[in-house]
Amino acid sequence: MAAASRNRARDKYSVLLPTYNERENLPLIVWLLVRSFQESGSNFEIIVIDDGSPDGTREVAEQLEKIYGSDKILLRPRAKKLGLGTAYIHGMQHATGNFIIIMDADLSHHPKFIPEFIRKQKEGNFDIVSGTRYKGNGGVYGWDLKRKIISRGANFVTQVLLRPGASDLTGSFRLYRKEVLQKLMEKCVSKGYVFQMEMIVRARQLGYTIGEVPISFVDRVYGESKLGGNEIVSFLKGLLTLFATT
Template identity: 75%
Template sequence: MTKEKLKENKNNKYTILLPTYNERENLPIIIWLIVKYMDESNFDYEIIIIDDGSPDGTLEIAKKLQSLYGEQKILLRPREKKLGLGTAYIHGIKHATGNFIVIMDADLSHHPKFIPEFIKKQKTGDYDIVTGSRYIGDGGVYGWDFKRKLVSRGANFLTQTLLRPGVSDLTGSFRLYKKDVLETLIQSCVSKGYVFQMEMCIRARQHNFSIAEVPISFVDRVYGESKLGGSEIFQFAKALLYLFATT
């Protein structure tokens, strides 16, 4: 890597937000992978773990990881109880020192190897947002049964038809944001749960923020149970109608 490239990498800092709830098995692996790929690329970064009162001991594991990797690299910003994905990002960004924010799941469904690709893509056009897409190029979903794939595709198709956001994968949650852009979008959004990701893209369109996409492979969680249930699907449908009526 050239001196110019090293200098460019050091001029930017990337804060990776990891909301967790019952992820004690997955957390050590995802942290190891993030450190591996970020260190290999010589990026300046920090990881903020936002645990929502996990009863399985996730926070205790996080503390051990902080001891292993150092307090400068691993920051712990826990909350007392489960308060929703959107508010977890709001909480995490308050403590972020990076000028770019990466949001991703901690359950190994998002592979950290794509983060350097997000960063590379962002630099090509100084994009405000880079989002991972399961529905372009060689992107895809692995480990889902037919029913879940059908629900995901159906929700995405319905959203595309009603809202026309210009993004192929609205319900994904693996993204890179400029920090000030993310702060603006968070202030604009009213959703707090899983619908938060979808609304972020719609609000980005309203603010004329530039968005690029990178194909990603989404792999169903290895350990633990999915948090997606009937209540989240109902929230999605309700929010979709709200956004259709107000945007």
């Protein structure tokens, strides 16, 4: 018991924020993150992985580093856009926390849910806690009917085919034990939406436990949200690949 509480006191949460042209959103998400962590009293760091945004995201990040201190805001930029998967690997190499939180920097994921993720993780000693838009008080804002139909339909087909044991597979607001994320990153090869889905499917395969927290997903406030025919086709391809190989 004493060891457990000592461990608890040492828990540190590293938030990975991959950015590309998020100069508007980055200060806001960082501000919200800092406030959320300060209120809950958890130990944290925010790792900003900027992929050479031409809009000056990096300059804004440097200002934030000055304001909040380089122990809280870590800048680990890369020269060009190299994709989400490698951004996580890159960020993780510099993470000093024993838990990693992955979220979008575009304000669609609200940091207010992080204390709930942490509580959930401790409650069941889970390896992964996944935010879900499809359960309880979870939901979305800013989606039209067509987008909702596609989302619900795709989710249903995925549930039937893969029976993954988690309700939101394409969401990317999650908390991982660091070593679990490292292990999963070695195994996962897909890109885009499928990447998030593969992480959960592989996690189940490897016997990791998954807890869920309902979240509200507020679609991009600044900038454009993307869901085109291409995304749907590559989603289906990825789904069938996972169906046939896992």
